[in-house]
Amino acid sequence: MASCGNPAAESDALMTRRPKFDHSKECVKCKVRNGNIVIRHVVYCRECFLPLVNTKFRKILQPSINEKLHGPRQKSLKASGNLTLGLSGGLGSTVLLDLVAKNYFMRSGPDDNKGGKDHPRKLNEKVWNSASVCYVEISNAFPGMRDSTADIRAIVESYNVFEFVPLKLEDAFDPSWWNRVGGVPPESDLGFKPGGDNAQEVYKP
Structure with missing residues (x-):
């Protein structure tokens, strides 16, 4: 039971909690296995849910x-450039990284006996020649x-298909960094002075 108020003072304030499974615990797709993933009160088993996400993503x-x-x-x-x-x-960017890696850069093993459009060489065809992953440390x-940075590097390098590009937030305020990457720093009166626990904003007169 869930309360909208104080149950001790308001005995009529109790309301029934909405059930996690509105109809059945059975997977709506295969209708065989019990589901353990609920999306908007629709129940999926793991075996059906993951291929569904991959298909919708592609x-x-x-x-x-x-x-x-x-x-x-x-x-x-075939893309014209790199990724x-x-x-x-x-959660969002990590799931995206995983979907891109497994759908377009990593070969599938168990499904190698599939043919036609479902063959892994077509599902996981190399769309981009290379892919980089940028992380901005703040x-x-x-x-x-x-x-x-070290934790994120470990995640990226675990796929063994991406180039890891670590950046720092203070780089955006460093003219020398913009010169190294061939960019033009944005015009702003706000500067940034790095320093860990002593980090502070510096306002230019």
């Missing part, structure tokens, strides 16, 4: 890589915050 991403052909024949995906991903270390902007 369906959303691929039209932005190559123009969709009109008709039943689908041309091979760069931004990684914060949070610890110097917040006193006492731990530098997570």
Whole structure:
């Protein structure tokens, strides 16, 4: 039971908690296994959920890589350049990293006996020649915050298919860094002085 108020003072304030499984614990896709993943009160088992996510991911991403052909024949995906991903270390960007790696850079093993459009060489075809993952470390902007660059590096390098590009937040305020990368620093009156626990903002007159 969940309370909207104080149950001791308001006996009529109790309301029934909405059930996690509205209808059944059975997976809505295979209708065989009990599900353990609930999305908007729709129940999936792990075996059905992961392929579903991969399929939806490719369906959303691929039209932005190559123009969709009109008709039943689908041309091979091939991007004109290389891929760069931004990684914060949070759930969303980490899932994105995993989906990109497993769908476009890493070969599948158990499904090698599949043919046709479901063959791993087509599902995991090399769309980009290379891919880089950028991470911006912000610890110097917040006193006492731990530098997570090593942790993020370990995540990226575990796939063995990405180039890891670590950056620091204070680089954006460093003209010499902009010169090294061939960019132009944005015009701003706000400067930044790194220093871990002694980090501070510096305002130019």
